[in-house]
Amino acid sequence: MKKIMVSFVVLISVFLLASCGASPSASAVAPTHHPAATTAPGTPTTQPASPVPFKVVSIEMGVNPASIAGMACGLPITVTYAATFHVAANSSGGTVQFLYTVNNGRSTTPASLNFAPGETIKTYSFTWQGKLSSDNVSPGLGGVLTSSPNELHSPSIKPTGTCVSSAAFRVTNIDLSVSPSSIAGMSCNSSVTFTYTITFHVAPNSHGGTIQFMYTTNNGRSSTQSSVTASAGTTTVTYTFTSSGVLSPDHTFPGIAEVITTSPNQVNSLQVKPAGQCS
Numbered sequence: 001m002k003k004i005m006v007s008f009v010v011l012i013s014v015f016l017l018a019s020c021g022a023s024p025s026a027s028a029v030a031p032t033h034h035p036a037a038t039t040a041p042g043t044p045t046t047q048p049a050s051p052v053p054f055k056v057v058s059i060e061m062g063v064n065p066a067s068i069a070g071m072a073c074g075l076p077i078t079v080t081y082a083a084t085f086h087v088a089a090n091s092s093g094g095t096v097q098f099l100y101t102v103n104n105g106r107s108t109t110p111a112s113l114n115f116a117p118g119e120t121i122k123t124y125s126f127t128w129q130g131k132l133s134s135d136n137v138s139p140g141l142g143g144v145l146t147s148s149p150n151e152l153h154s155p156s157i158k159p160t161g162t163c164v165s166s167a168a169f170r171v172t173n174i175d176l177s178v179s180p181s182s183i184a185g186m187s188c189n190s191s192v193t194f195t196y197t198i199t200f201h202v203a204p205n206s207h208g209g210t211i212q213f214m215y216t217t218n219n220g221r222s223s224t225q226s227s228v229t230a231s232a233g234t235t236t237v238t239y240t241f242t243s244s245g246v247l248s249p250d251h252t253f254p255g256i257a258e259v260i261t262t263s264p265n266q267v268n269s270l271q272v273k274p275a276g277q278c279s
Contacts, residue, residue, distance in 0.1 A: 054094035054115070056146050059154035060084040063142060069161025072205035073134040075232045081142035083154055084123045085113060093117040097148040102128040103140035104156065132163040169206040169230070171261050174269035175199040178257060184276025186247055193244040194274065198259050200228065200237045208232040212263035217243040218255035219271075247278040 062082040071077070085096055093115045099108040113122050130138050141156040179195045186192065200211055208231045216223040230237045245253045259269040 050090075051092040051117075052088050052090050054091040054149050055088045056085055056096055056150055056152050057088055058086045059144060059146070059152060060086070061143060061154050061157040063157050063159055065159055067161040068132055068139070068159045068163055071132055071163045072166040072207070072233045073132050073163040074166045074207050075132050075163065077130070077132055077139070079128045079139040079142075079159060080125055081127070081157065082123055082125045083144045084121060085146075087115055087120055089120050090118065091115070093119060094149055096122075096146055098124075098144045098146040100124075100126050100142070100144045101140075102126070102142045103138075105143075106140075108145075134163065134165060136162045164205055166207055167203045167205045168264075169209040170203050170265045171200050171211060171267045172203055173201040174259050174261065174267055175201070176257060176259055176269040176272045178254075178272050178274055180274060182275040183247060183254070183278050186278045188247050188249045188278040190247050190278070191244070192247055192254070193242055194254050195240060195242050196257050196272070198239045198241075198269070200230070200239070200261070202230050202235050202237065204235050205233065206230075208234060209264055211237065211261055213259055213261040215241060215257065215259045216255075217257045218253075220258065221255075249278070251277055 060083070062084070064080045064082075065077075068077070079102070081100070081102065083098075083100065087096070096113045096115065097110070098112065099110055101108045109126070111124060111126070113124055115122060124144075126142070128139050128142070132138065139158055141158045143156040144154045146152045175198070177197050179197075180192075183192070194217075196215070196217070198213075198215070200213075202208075202211075208229070210227055210229050212225075212227045214223040214225050224241070226239065226241075228237050228239050243254060243257070247253060254274055256271045256273045258271045261267045
């Protein structure tokens with residue numbers, strides 16, 4: 001019995017020693033991850049364009065009128081030339097010095113244009129005034145020649161076509177009308193004003209001039225002198241006059257109207273009076 005108790009004590013001791021000798025398991029430590037720092041991609045910087053040398057690269061020419069075809073030779077006219085200068089882009093600007101001509105270089109006039117930095121186009125206009133010549137020398141060729149910042153010739157330009165030979169200034173026909181054109185239904189002894197319109201027809205392609213004439217509204221018992229001016233190339237000119245009075249029962253008013261030119265030549269219009277009778 002004593003031997004059994006000793007064995008039991010030994011077993012318990014062994015068990016206790018085994019329990020005390022066991023090492024506690026180490027707790028797992030989660031690794032700490034540090035994300036790599038991210039850097040936003042850099043924005044490329046656009047460098048401003050470097051100024052380029054100031055230089056005229058081209059010149060365009062225009063003219064007004066574009067054509068003189070059909071115009072009368074000897075007709076006074078103003079021709080406008082327009083030079084459009086194109087300079088290099090992105091320049092620092094400067095002054096364009098140039099000469100212009102309206103007679104194909106037989107004479108020239110100096111002029112200039114200032115360009116601000118970055119400006120690329122500017123237009124300069126110049127004129128010629130004179131009469132269209134029958135030999136078609138005038139108007140002449142217009143153009144420009146730059147001398148600074150560089151030398152450049154523009155195209156030469158002039159109105160196309162040719163003028164036509166002018167005719168002598170003369171009246172070819174006269175139209176005469178009256179308003180109101182009828183007095184039918186109007187009361188006798190009532191006051192009325194009549195308006196007469198003269199249309200003078202002039203020979204085409206003439207140099208123009210003054211038309212001297214006289215008109216009557218009472219069949220020539222009295223007349224009034226007057227005049228109108230026709231410009232070069234004009235083919236019709238109008239003139240109006242009035243006559244006021246009382247419609248007479250004997251139908252003497254309104255009377256017969258007529259126009260007679262005395263210069264540059266003599267022409268008679270048809271005789272005109274309002275139709276109908278007062279009542």
